[in-house]
Amino acid sequence: MSSDRVLASRRLDVALALVTQGDYAAAADVARAAISADIGWDEAHFTLGDIYERAGEAENAIEAYRQYLMLDPVDRMGGEARLTLLGAAAMRDRLPPDYVRALFDDYAPRFEISLRDRLSYRGPELLLEAVRAHLATMVGPIEVLDLGCGTGLVGEVFGGHFDAIDGIDLSPRMINRARAKGLYRALVAGDIIDMPGDLKADYALVVAADVLNYLGDLAPALRAAKTRMKPGGLMVFSLEHGDVFPYDLGPGQRFRHHERAMDEWLHECGFAVLSDAYGTLRQEKGNPVEGRIMVVKATDGLDILAGAGALLPDPDLLTGQTVH
Incomplete structure (x- = not known):
């Protein structure tokens, strides 16, 4: 069968324009016409799935996303996450790395305007506020x-x-955008679960702002972080709280983590909780998104077994804390 990517691309542009007008039926017709011009174009199948999903036609959306995944098993556009949210695929333990990489490569030019100006994102400020109280006992230099x-x-x-x-x-x-600011000593492109060898192994502080939301099972990331920390080092991170154990995928394709699961992962990976507070991470569609801000300490395991009162805060201080 012949294919005409140029014709298909023009038709898909028309379909996307119809989506902005809310005419999903016409958009789906034009998207199907784009596929007929180039049936092997994965993006066209994904777009058709998105149109059907917006129109509330779940079964058609599922079929389109499945066709997309047959053409792009690496899943650069996140079809499997869409199927999961539609109840047609099993929950995975993370979003596909190739999808996350492509998503943020595309997002990079408008990332800060979106987060800071439109979503009022203040995760880094909350993390610094949370960890500041625990820094007095740390011996320098403090590398992050x-x-x-x-x-x-x-x-x-x-x-x-x-x-x-x-x-x-x-x-x-x-x-590349972070490098242009001149704030970092070293910057590495890589996966936080599979830390590149050119990173140091004795950081006093590890920070994870709005990143663990793209992972379901957090144990691999916590273990990897600890291998890069000095004994007694601190880790501070943000999470979105979930009511499903151990985690679920929210409508924004971000994982939400259950409190008990988080406690189990931290214990398993050798971390003691120093503080666990709540704060508003950002706005989403005009509504505040509440998250957990946790500060934990890397231990050798013996501290936890011994009770190590110096490592554990007063339980009363862990209940109902709020970071402002």
Whole structure:
């Protein structure tokens, strides 16, 4: 069968324009015409699935997403996550790395305007506020590893308070924008679950601002972080709270984590909780998104078994804390 990508692309542009007008029936007709011009174009199948999903035609959306995945098993556009939210695929333990990389490569030019100006994102500020109270007992130099550093928002907030900060992110385009700020000593493109060997192994502080939401099972990420920390080092991170154990995927394709699951992962990976507070991470469609801000300490395991009162805060202080 012949294919005409140029014709298909023109038709898909028309379909997307019809979506903006809310005419989903006409948009689906034109998207199907785009596929007829180039049946092997994965993006056209994904777009048709999105149109059907917007129109409330779940079964048609499921079929279109499945066709997309047959053409792109790497899943650069996140078809499997869409199927999961539609109840047609099993829950995975993370979003596909290739999808996350492509998503943020595309998002990089407008990332900060979107988060700061439109969504009132203040995750880095909340993390710094949460960890500040625990820094007095730490012996310098305090070097920081920023997990999922993005364009360097954590570097802007944390940079002036510590001796050095390094960053790692899946997206090379996000890394490039962070590098241009001149805040980081080293920046590495890589996966936080499979830490590249050129990162240090004795960071005093690890920061994960709005990155663990893209992972379901957090144990691999916590274990990987600990391998890069000095004994007694601190980790501070944000989470979105979930009521489903151990985690579920929210409508924004971000994982939400159950409190008991988080406690189990931390214990398993050798971390003791120093503080666990709640705060508004950002706005979404005009509504505040509440999250957990946790500060944990890397232990050798013996501290936990011994009770190590110095490592554990008063339980009363862990209940109902709020970061403002």
